Amino acid sequence: MNKHLNFLLTSIGNILRNKVRSLVLILCLIAVLFPFVTALSISEGIKFQSLISVEEGADIYVTSDYFGSNAPISLDYLEGFRKMDGVTKVYPRIVGRTYFVNRLATIVGILPENIPPSIRLAEGGMFREKGEVIVGKGLAKEFLLQPGVRFSLSINPSQLFRVSGFFDADASIWSANLILMSFEDAAEFFQMKGKATDILIYTRPGYATKLAEKIQEGAGTSSHDRPEPPLRVQDKTLVKRYFQRGFNYKAGVFTALYTVAFALAIPALLIVSGFGQTERKKEIGVIKATGWQTQEVMEMVALENLIVSLTSAPLAVLLAMVWLKWFNGAFIAQFFIAEIGLMAPFPVPSRFLPLPCFLAFLFAVVLTMVGSLYSTWKTATIPPVEAMR
Secondary structure (H helix, E strand, O other): HHHHHHHHHHHHHHHOOOOOHHHHHHHHHHHHHHHHHHHHHHHHHHHHHHHHHHHHHOOEEEEEOOEEEEEEEEEHHHHHHHHHOEEEEEEEEEEEEEEOOOOOEEEEEEHHHHHOOOOOEEEEEOOOOOOEEEHHHHHHHHHOOOOOEEEEEOOHHHHHHHHEEEOOOOOHHHOOOOEEEEEEHHHHHHHOOOOOOOOOEEEOOOHHHHHHHHHOOOOOOOOOOOOOOOEEEEHHHHHHHHHHHHHHHHHHHHHHHHHHHHHHHHHHHHHHOOOOOOHHHHHHHHHHOOOOOOHHHHHEEEEEEEHHHHHHHHHHHHHHHHHHHHOEEEEOHHHOOOOOOOOOOOOOOOOHHHHOOOOOOHHHHHHHHHHHHHHHHHHOOOHHHHHHH
């Protein structure tokens, strides 16, 4: 035990003695690990915020099924759904997209009484009259909108809207480019009278699964006799699974691409770890001449790499936290959030979980070990006199 402790103390001494080499290696590792940690923390933050939205949302979402895709559903289904046992609330919603000048915006139309209580406004008030809308802080900031300003949108430019308020910038990333309006205004804008994008159904605890199956089988259908396409029913569990799968896939793609970058970084770290290689060879030659065995030299170098990795990984995590706090994840958040520009107009969500931080440390260990163990072994197996030349 004392021998291994002495190796550890010797490794620390070597790192402190070779300050320039150690600092360059640590900075290179931080430069490689920092984007990786930042990206995964953003991915986890967005996923966490999305799952909160799903949990606070409806228990069942019903749309029409056109060729396996979601399609508008008739409002005639509303009364039948309301009469089903276990249903507490039913309301229609319209969700669409259009361009506000050159910025893609999301349009959401719901009845005023169904506005979620979690929606917070930074300025102004909720829409009360025809044509009034609530605008996301991102759109307001980019186009210098103020309460009372009137505007039109590309799909139906003849319809005028008036800004009644702005979403709180800290509320959600989804509200930055959102335009919230009444259901009637949205139906008129998209020219879809009598239709909704989907119907949201809230149920009593334990009823959602059975009701979803019942609706899918044809119960609670519309009262008219005209043929209608089949219904597409998605409960909260299924929606949550879609979200998790999508974000895990994107994070997996990023990790795979970054693994390739790690592999490409190994030759660079081989060069960096060889910075001051002449002095290192002389050091190994001296300690070999004093009686050290090859495996002891290898252990000392491995401990050096471990210390450097333990230093680099936490510093990379700390830098990622600072980058997200002060620069809002610039240059990295765009991979996970579309249409946000260089600087996001809202606080980019993030979560620093143990696994990504551990992976950063693991990658640092792999890179340093690959970059130094072979050259150390090669030097330690030659005669000390030759190594000290």
